[in-house]
Amino acid sequence: MVQEETIEELISESAIRKRVAALGQEINAAYAGKEIVLVGVLTGAVLFLSDLIRCIHIPIELDFVATSSYGQATRSSGEVRLLKDVSHPIQGKHVLLVEDIVDTGLTLRYLLETFQARHPASIACCVLLDKPSRRVTDVPLKFRGFEIEDRFVVGYGLDYAGRFRNLPYIGALRK
Ligand code: 5GP
Numbered sequence: 001m002v003q004e005e006t007i008e009e010l011i012s013e014s015a016i017r018k019r020v021a022a023l024g025q026e027i028n029a030a031y032a033g034k035e036i037v038l039v040g041v042l043t044g045a046v047l048f049l050s051d052l053i054r055c056i057h058i059p060i061e062l063d064f065v066a067t068s069s070y071g072q073a074t075r076s077s078g079e080v081r082l083l084k085d086v087s088h089p090i091q092g093k094h095v096l097l098v099e100d101i102v103d104t105g106l107t108l109r110y111l112l113e114t115f116q117a118r119h120p121a122s123i124a125c126c127v128l129l130d131k132p133s134r135r136v137t138d139v140p141l142k143f144r145g146f147e148i149e150d151r152f153v154v155g156y157g158l159d160y161a162g163r164f165r166n167l168p169y170i171g172a173l174r175k
Pocket of ligand 1: 044099100101102103104105106107108151152153154158159160
C-alpha cells in the first residue's frame, strides 16, 4: 500500500488557492453579463469545482457527469462511456466543463462532442492540470490552472486506487 510519505508535493495548497482564485476571475471576466452551467466531471474535479465556484460571482448552475473509458486497449480509439449524464438540458446555455486533469484528451474530446450536439449557446473547458506531453487528441482549454510534466499525480480530488483525494495539495507518487 502506498503511504503518504511516498508522495512528493508538486503544487502546494496555497499555490492551488491562488491559481483557482485567478481562474475564477478569468471566468467572471469572460462570461460577464451571462449565466453559465458548470459541469463537473466526477469524481476528481469535485474539490477543484467547489473551490472554483466560490471565486465566481456571476450566476451559475451546477451539474455533473461521470465518465469511464473501456480500458487501455480501447482508450486510444477514443472509446469513452458516459456513466452519468447531466441532470438538466443544456440547450441554449453557456456550458463550462470542469475537469481535474487532461491527459490524452480523449475524455474531454468525447464530452465536448457529446454536448456540442445538444446545441448549447457555447461550450468550453476549464481544467486544473494539463499534461500536454500525453495528448493524443487536440482539445481547446479555455481556462487552465497548471501545466505539469508526465507524472501520475494525486491529491486535491485526484486518487490512486481510490486513495489520496483528500490531500490538500497535489503530489506525485515517488519514482
Ligand atoms: P484523458 O481522457 O485526458 O486521458 O484522461 C483524463 C482522466 O484520466 C482524468 O479525469 C483522470 O481521471 C485520469 N488521469 C489522468 N492523469 C492522471 C493522473 O496523473 N492522476 C490521476 N489520479 N488521474 C489521472
